[in-house]
Amino acid sequence: MRRANVISGVVLVLFGLVTVFAIIPWQIDPAPEGFVSPRLLPTLMMGVVIALSALLAFNNRRAGVADDPDAERNPISRSEIMALVKIGAVFTIALGFYLAVSPPAAGAALIVGALLALGERRPLVLVLMPTAFLLVLWAVFYKILGTAIL
Amino acid sequence: MEHLIVGFRDVLDPLTLMWVTVGVTLGYVLGALPGLGKATGVAVSIPLTFYLQPVAALGLLIGIAKGSAAGSAVSAILLNTPGEPSSAPTALDGYPLARQGKAQKALKMGLYASVIGDFVSTLILILLAAPLARYALLIGPVELCAILFYSLAFIGSLSGASMIKGLIAGALGVFFATVGLETETFIPRMTFGLLELNDGISLVPLAIGMLAVAEMVVQAGNLKTLDRETRAMADGTSREDRTVLASEWRRCLPVIARGTLIGSVVGILPGLGASVGSFLSYGATRRASKTPEKFGTGMIEGIAAAESADNAVVPSSLVPLFALGIPGSVIAAILIAAFVLHGLTPGPLMFKQQPRLVADVYAAMLCASFILLAVGYFGQSVFARIIQVPLRLIIPGVLLLCCIGAYMETSSVFSIYVMLAFALIGFFARKLDFSFVTFLIGFVIGPNLELSFRQSIQILDHQILNLRSHPIAIAFIVLTAVTIWLIGRGRTRKPYRTPERAGTASISAEAEYQPPSTGRNNR
Amino acid sequence: MTSTTRPRALAAVLSLALAATAFASGAATAAGYPDKPIIMLVGYKAGGQTDLVGRAAARVMSEKLGVPVKVVNKPGAGGVVAAYELKRAAPDGYTLLFHSNSVINSEPLVMKRAELKPDDFEYAGMITAYQVGMATYKDAPYDNLSQFIAWAKKNPGFSYGALSPASRMYMEQIARKEGLDVNIVPLKGGGDMINAILGKQVAMALSGGINYKYPDQMKMIAALTTFRHPSAPDVKTIEENGYPLGMDSYTTLILPKGTPRPILDTLAAALKAAETDEKFKKIVAAANIPIIYKGVDAATDEMRKSAAKNKTIMESAGIQPK
Numbered sequence: 005m006r007r008a009n010v011i012s013g014v015v016l017v018l019f020g021l022v023t024v025f026a027i028i029p030w031q032i033d034p035a036p037e038g039f040v041s042p043r044l045l046p047t048l049m050m051g052v053v054i055a056l057s058a059l060l061a062f063n064n065r066r067a068g069v070a071d072d073p074d075a076e077r078n079p080i081s082r083s084e085i086m087a088l089v090k091i092g093a094v095f096t097i098a099l100g101f102y103l104a105v106s107p108p109a110a111g112a113a114l115i116v117g118a119l120l121a122l123g124e125r126r127p128l129v130l131v132l133m134p135t136a137f138l139l140v141l142w143a144v145f146y147k148i149l150g151t152a153i154l
Numbered sequence: 155m156e157h158l159i160v161g162f163r164d165v166l167d168p169l170t171l172m173w174v175t176v177g178v179t180l181g182y183v184l185g186a187l188p189g190l191g192k193a194t195g196v197a198v199s200i201p202l203t204f205y206l207q208p209v210a211a212l213g214l215l216i217g218i219a220k221g222s223a224a225g226s227a228v229s230a231i232l233l234n235t236p237g238e239p240s241s242a243p244t245a246l247d248g249y250p251l252a253r254q255g256k257a258q259k260a261l262k263m264g265l266y267a268s269v270i271g272d273f274v275s276t277l278i279l280i281l282l283a284a285p286l287a288r289y290a291l292l293i294g295p296v297e298l299c300a301i302l303f304y305s306l307a308f309i310g311s312l313s314g315a316s317m318i319k320g321l322i323a324g325a326l327g328v329f330f331a332t333v334g335l336e337t338e339t340f341i342p343r344m345t346f347g348l349l350e351l352n353d354g355i356s357l358v359p360l361a362i363g364m365l366a367v368a369e370m371v372v373q374a375g376n377l378k379t380l381d382r383e384t385r386a387m388a389d390g391t392s393r394e395d396r397t398v399l400a401s402e403w404r405r406c407l408p409v410i411a412r413g414t415l416i417g418s419v420v421g422i423l424p425g426l427g428a429s430v431g432s433f434l435s436y437g438a439t440r441r442a443s444k445t446p447e448k449f450g451t452g453m454i455e456g457i458a459a460a461e462s463a464d465n466a467v468v469p470s471s472l473v474p475l476f477a478l479g480i481p482g483s484v485i486a487a488i489l490i491a492a493f494v495l496h497g498l499t500p501g502p503l504m505f506k507q508q509p510r511l512v513a514d515v516y517a518a519m520l521c522a523s524f525i526l527l528a529v530g531y532f533g534q535s536v537f538a539r540i541i542q543v544p545l546r547l548i549i550p551g552v553l554l555l556c557c558i559g560a561y562m563e564t565s566s567v568f569s570i571y572v573m574l575a576f577a578l579i580g581f582f583a584r585k586l587d588f589s590f591v592t593f594l595i596g597f598v599i600g601p602n603l604e605l606s607f608r609q610s611i612q613i614l615d616h617q618i619l620n621l622r623s624h625p626i627a628i629a630f631i632v633l634t635a636v637t638i639w640l641i642g643r644g645r646t647r648k649p650y651r652t653p654e655r656a657g658t659a660s661i662s663a664e665a666e667y668q669p670p671s672t673g674r675n676n677r
Numbered sequence: 678m679t680s681t682t683r684p685r686a687l688a689a690v691l692s693l694a695l696a697a698t699a700f701a702s703g704a705a706t707a708a709g710y711p712d713k714p715i716i717m718l719v720g721y722k723a724g725g726q727t728d729l730v731g732r733a734a735a736r737v738m739s740e741k742l743g744v745p746v747k748v749v750n751k752p753g754a755g756g757v758v759a760a761y762e763l764k765r766a767a768p769d770g771y772t773l774l775f776h777s778n779s780v781i782n783s784e785p786l787v788m789k790r791a792e793l794k795p796d797d798f799e800y801a802g803m804i805t806a807y808q809v810g811m812a813t814y815k816d817a818p819y820d821n822l823s824q825f826i827a828w829a830k831k832n833p834g835f836s837y838g839a840l841s842p843a844s845r846m847y848m849e850q851i852a853r854k855e856g857l858d859v860n861i862v863p864l865k866g867g868g869d870m871i872n873a874i875l876g877k878q879v880a881m882a883l884s885g886g887i888n889y890k891y892p893d894q895m896k897m898i899a900a901l902t903t904f905r906h907p908s909a910p911d912v913k914t915i916e917e918n919g920y921p922l923g924m925d926s927y928t929t930l931i932l933p934k935g936t937p938r939p940i941l942d943t944l945a946a947a948l949k950a951a952e953t954d955e956k957f958k959k960i961v962a963a964a965n966i967p968i969i970y971k972g973v974d975a976a977t978d979e980m981r982k983s984a985a986k987n988k989t990i991m992e993s994a995g996i997q998p999k
Contacts, residue, residue: 012586016322023329031344040611042336042343045604049329056322063318080585084375088581091371091553095574102567111554118550122374133547137554200723200732294878295862338863340787340842349761349790352754478875479890480868487868488723494963501890565751566758605865612860613878615834 006064008079013061020054090121108138162517171525173210174518177217178525182533184218185225188235188366188552189559191358192222196488203492208511213518215492216472219485220272220522223428223465224530227264227457228537232257235369235552239361239594240428240464243436246591247449247456253383254452257538258396263406263454264461265530266398271414271462273523275469278418280516283477290422290474292626295609300630301423302603305434305595307637320592323583327596328603330355337605350568357429357598359560363573364590366556368580370549377545384541398454406458409439413459417466422474426602427483428467433595435463469519475500476512710770710940714745718763720756720776726867726887726964730805730928731775733960734951741947748775756780757791764797766933770940774931777807781931782984783924786991787843789998795984799936800976801944803927804951805961806969808886808906811847811898814874817881822899822918825881826855833858838873838882840864846994847883847901847915847922854920871895889965902926907967924987927969929976938973945973 028046035041094117102110112134119130177199184195195218203211226237231248244264251260278286293301306324333344334354345351373380398406413435420431439459440449449456471483479501481487493500498511505512540548560573583590614620621628715738719731728750735746751759756776766772781798785791811822819825829835839845839861852859862879864870867887873879874888874895881898888895889908900906900914903923916923930948932941951957952970961968971979 008586012588027344031342031346033341035339035341039339040608042332042339042341045600046329046332046343049325049332049600052325053322053329056318056325060316060318060322079587080582081375083377084372084585087371087375088578091374092578095553099567099570111557114554114557115550118553119546122377122546122549124546129547133550137551141558291872291876294873294876337865347790349754349758352757352788353752474872478871480871484722487725494729494960499890499963564753564758565749566753605863609862609864612862613836615836615860 009064010061013057013059013064016057017054017061020050020057024050024054087121091118094118094121108142111138111141166517166521170207170210170213170518171521173206174213174217174522175525175529177214178221178522178529179533181218181221181223182225182526182529183221185222185237185241186228186533186537187555187559188229188233188237189362189556190562191226191238191559192219192485194559194562195222196485200488200492208498209514209518211492212489212498212515213522215489216515216519217522217525219468219489220465220519220526221529223272223468224265224268224461224526225533226464227268227461228261228534229366231260231264231457232537232541233369233548233552234373235366236361238428238464239357239365240432240467241460242361242365242429242591242594243432243460244457244464245365246436246460247451247453250450250452251454251457252541254395256395256452257541258534259398259402260454260457261534261538262396262398263402263457265527265534267406267410267413267458267461268465269523269527269530270410271417271464271466272469272526273520274414275418275421275466276516276519276523279469279473279476279519283473286422286473286477288477291478293423294613294624295606296613296621296624297626297630298423299603299606299610300627300634302599302606304630304634304637305430305599306603307634316587319587320589323588323590324592324596327593327598328600329596330360331597331600332604337601338608348568350564350566354601355572356563356569358563359569359573360576360597361429361594362556362560363576363578364580364583364593366552367573367577368584370552370556371577371581372584373545374549380545384545402454406455409455409458410462412438412442413462414466417463418470420463421467421470421483427598428464428471429594429598431467432460432464433591435459476504477501479504710943711742711744713771714747715742715770716772717746717748718751718759718772718774718776719748720751720753720759720774720780722752723750726807726885726966727775727777727928729964730961730966733957734775734804734928734948737951737954737957738944738947741950742943754788754791755784757784757788757793760791760793760798760931763931763933768799768933768935768937770932770936770944772933773801773944775928776931777926778803778929778931778980778983779924779926782980782987783843783926785998786987787841787996787998791998795977795980796934798934799932799941800980801930801932801941801973802948803929803971803976803979804948804968805928805966806902806904807926807928808889808900808908808965808967809902809924809926810884810886810888810900810906810909810912811881812874812884812888812895813881813898814877815894815896817896819898820896821913822851822915825898826851826857829857829859829880830855832880834860836860836862836879838862838864838870838879840866840870840883840885842996843991844883846991846996847920850920850922850994886966887964908965922990924990925979925983927971927976927979929980941973945976 024047028043028050032043032046034043094114097117098110098114101113115134115137116130119133124130180199181192181195184190185192196215199214199218203214206214222238223240226241227244227248228237230236230241230245231252234245234249236242236245248260248264251257331354333351335342335345335352342352416435416438417428417431420426420434421428436456436459439455440446443449443453443455445453467483468485471486472489474480475486475489479490479499481490490500498504498508556573557570560569561567563569580590582588583593717731717735719728721727728748732748735748739746751762753759757780759774759776760780763772763774781793781795785793813819819828837848837859839848845861848859848861851857862873864873864882867885870882870884871887871891874882875891883901884897888897897906897909897912899918900909900912901923902914902925903916904925905914906912914923930944932944949970949972952968958968
């Protein structure tokens with residue numbers, strides 16, 4: 005966790021600096037006469053983030069690698085990153101379906117995509133689950149409750 | 155009081171009770187499903203209530219609100235994906251308990267705490283609405299500002315293992331809450347020209363992304379380990395693990411009392427919301443506990459604290475609504491529409507003009523508490539089986555529900571983008587041990603704090619000496635200073651983490667539960 | 678399953694799924710408007726004043742038109758997001774926006790990104806008015822604007838609650854003309870405003886009309902519309918007080934540009950039915966909202982005139998879109 009802390013600290017410091025010096029002035033107009041500036045609170049918060057993140061990085065760099073041997077070298081395991089990438093891809097594809105085809109298609113794509121990404125291979129499940137979910141949702145929202153959600 | 159008896163007689167008619175039960179069940183199920191929540195449920199059912207009798211309609215809607223506040227504990231405990239942001243603290247201790255094979259115990263305590271919190275808060279509403287509301291009026295922006303500062307001080311005690319990271323998360327939370335049109339000047343802040351961001355980042359999609367989707371991704375990355383543990387768990391569940399023991403009851407009753415009180419107070423104050431209530435209750439209980447470092451590993455008091463508070467907020471948020479006609483929460487605002495549609499104008503005149511209808515509503519609310527107990531009890535044995543389903547089937551379903559829940563907020567895909575963005579942030583926050591609890595608190599309290607601060611400056615005519623005429627505010631400021639001092643002292647005396655042990659998960663009092671063998675198998 | 682029955686089962690399930698989706702999309706052909714459900718957008722979240730009136734109107738129109746009118750909330754930017762959504766919709770009369778006309782004639786004056794003009798849309802009528810005015814608590818030592826100004830001169834540093842920069846404008850103009858020392862307190866929404874008045878945190882506040890729900894606790898000092906409020910006929914308007922700042926707002930049925938006139942007329946007629954519908958009247962009466970109906974031409978006229986007038990008012994007050 006130590007190295008991760010240092011990295012987090014550094015990344016946050018950079019994010020904070022970019023925000024304070026670039027994003028905030030670009031996105032927030034200065035205040036008109038007599039008002040408390042709208043930039044005040046965001047800048048203040050980012051200042052806190054910068055200071056504390058620097059402290060975090062500093063604290064963790066100092067103590068060296070002499071921590072207890074049980075500590076994780078890397079808190080994020082490879083399979084978790086893979087999961088992030090896979091699910092991210094599934095969402096991207098599903099959103100593509102939403103924009104190009106239709107919402108129900110996107111819902112089906114999401115379920116099927118996620119099932120495949122997680123290792124499900126049985127075709128019956130791959131077809132039944134999206135159908136079942138979409139049918140139930142349609143029935144509940146359109147028939148029973150009578151509210152179109154799309 | 156005679157009115158109340160009449161009210162009961164009206165309500166105890168099978169048709170009305172049926173609708174209340176439908177409401178509670180619907181709410182419970184919606185709450186239990188990650189992603190969908192009570193605001194969705196209530197808003198979607200309003201058209202349905204057009205066709206019902208007033209008492210049945212109101213009973214249905216209030217039942218949904220109550221049911222979902224209780225049901226949200228289910229997914230928090232079983233899947234570590236809180237059904238509502240207000241059940242996030244429940245997951246902190248509920249999920250570890252579930253992984254230890256004590257899911258039923260955790261679920262039961264969640265239910266009991268919810269029902270007790272709900273019932274007592276309803277009583278408070280009925281007995282004290284009018285006087286309480288009058289006192290609530292004394293809380294103006296200046297007082298509110300002081301109270302919010304006081305709540306922020308709790309962040310210190312909720313940071314858990316790393317106070318630095320907790321504060322960073324809190325500051326980031328406040329920062330993200332400033333996105334949108336600034337209230338006083340209407341100057342857009344970081345909206346990047348997107349109209350959809352004018353009203354800020356919506357809490358529900360953010361919470362769904364950070365709490366539910368991120369969690370699902372993490373679980374997807376640990377499929378084999380988690381499934382193996384689940385199978386091992388199924389084999390041994392003693393009676394001890396399935397029920398709440400008397401010793402645990404004794405420890406939890408004061409916790410529930412405290413939680414109910416905190417939840418009721420938070421509900422009456424305008425604009426705070428159930429999340430703030432449950433976080434504060436969790437934080438307060440942990441500070442009062444003799445073993446604060448064990449919170450986050452399966453302390454049943456944590457569940458009791460969070461659930462009693464988040465359920466207590468619902469009826470008490472109706473106090474300003476009934477007594478003054480002012481909606482103090484999203485639910486109350488939606489309920490106003492329903493009330494007016496059925497001829498009941500919430501406000502002080504309500505008691506004079508329609509006392510019978512009011513009594514009916516009160517009776518319906520009390521009945522709903524009992525119905526909640528029954529529905530929850532029965533529902534749990536059904537829901538607890540979910541744990542047996544392999545994760546790779548659960549995750550896709552949850553992801554779809556999350557998308558729908560996020561979409562329902564604004565009927566637009568934009569909320570789904572928000573959800574995904576914060577899912578990414580939430581994923582890294584979890585893995586790098588940044589507390590989402592303090593982030594959420596910062597996010598929820600931040601804007602209120604800024605607005606009330608600006609309002610206070612104007613009301614005090616830019617002169618700080620005018621604080622003299624606001625004794626309540628002064629009291630809270632003093633309280634805040636004392637709390638900060640106590641927290642600082644508590645930390646130096648009892649370090650539950652020292653700089654050398656910064657990162658280890660072993661003593662982190664608030665780290666999300668991570669199966670110990672994760673990572674090693676996957677190197 | 679054997680290797681021959683599995684594909685068959687698969688085919689069965691697939692066709693079932695296809696059938697279900699086809700069923701769900703519904704049929705939509707044939708002449709004669711309307712012949713399928715109509716979608717009514719509301720630019721606020723469920724539960725507000727506008728949403729309430731909209732749902733009540735939707736019910737009346739449903740009965741009159743013979744097809745369901747479904748309300749869909751599309752909150753965001755005070756209704757501007759919904760207005761943009763409407764711009765994208767087909768001008769076939771099946772998508773409409775029920776919202777305050779201020780989304781077209783006031784919001785764009787303060788919001789840079791909201792480029793909406795009256796000519797961007799068609800109007801099928803207006804039904805209720807917003808009784809915007811300056812309100813205060815019942816036992817305040819002033820009953821009308823002149824008395825208030827006299828009091829304000831003796832109590833410098835008083836607080837006034839404003840819901841938006843546009844609403845600050847009234848007080849700023851009055852303060853400038855009379856030389857008052859005022860602290861303007863920002864308020865977020867009607868609920869905040871009621872809290873502030875009932876709790877006597879501010880001496881006066883701008884109200885969108887919900888103050889009439891509390892006749893025993895709140896009173897109106899000046900109407901900010903060009904007409905006297907039906908709920909308070911004795912209270913002078915801001916124009917009668919010598920300030921030409923009156924701005925009216927009505928709930929309006931807004932449709933995409935190019936919607937054929939016959940469709941507009943049909944909708945306007947259905948909307949008019951709300952004027953005499955018992956349930957509708959009861960609901961809006963409970964919220965003290967006055968029914969003021971305008972037909973297609975009157976509504977369009979009102980839009981153009983009020984947009985021009987508001988522009989003049991805002992510009993002379995120095996309010997720029999941000």
